[in-house]
Amino acid sequence: MRFGDERESSNFEDATGRSGMGFGGGGGNALGCLIPMIASRFGIGGVIVLVIGYFLLSSLGVLGGGGGGVGPSTQRSAPAGQSTLDANTKRFMLQVLASTEDTWNKLLGGKYQPTTLVAYSQAYQSGCGAAQSAMGPFYCPTDKKIYLDTDFFNELSQRFQAPGDFAQAYVIAHEVGHHVQDLQGTLDQAHNAQARAGEADGNAIQVKVELQADCYAGVWAANAKDPQGQPVMEQGDFEEGMRAAEAIGDDTLQKQSQGMVVPDSFTHGSSAQRMEALQRGFKSGDPSVCRF
């Protein structure tokens, strides 16, 4: 992506230095706190929408959890209270966030209310309960904030083989897509429909929510311009996003974690579905193609 001196969003909280205080380190309780979230994602304090079935891997022990080891293996050792956020990563995230604000404000006729991005490290408290890096990035409708452990970007490039700046931007734009759904009342609608549905139908609704957010990420990318009006997307960027969408499809994650695919339990969509949704939004640039 071609970001120069674009503005950085101020809707940001750096909680990396505050992370983990009073949370996490609970020693092998990943199953205990993550499984109920899968079962009743929409039941606890509002809707928690996870970007990725990443928690599946960790709850099944694929990430070698236990002993509180739900986080990435790299240990950061900054003094308590001090930010561990890399300056370049921060700048990039805030430029992407600012770009989503400008783009969605234009697309929604000046009616966009920005979300706040919270960067944390390993564990933090969100308005929707404890945030843990193993959950992957997520949007919390209760406090209207996005929670992201930036180590996830490393996971994306290394574990999921999806490197590149647009792969990272896609993750943020997907979460912003959930915020747009929240503003449009789609999340409430989905929540209500899920309350009446059985488990398989409930999962199908969740998949639709996720695919629309992927599509919205594509719409943002298609419309993202620098201050001179030039597209910020460069050659090869879109392919990075497609690789990420492929790598974090539920079927791919499930195959990696349990060796088989169980479509009824999909909550984010298959790799093919996620790639199709991102592409549909990107090709059109019009949010109306992202039907729910």
Ligand SMILES: [Zn+2]
């Ligand atoms: Zn999502």
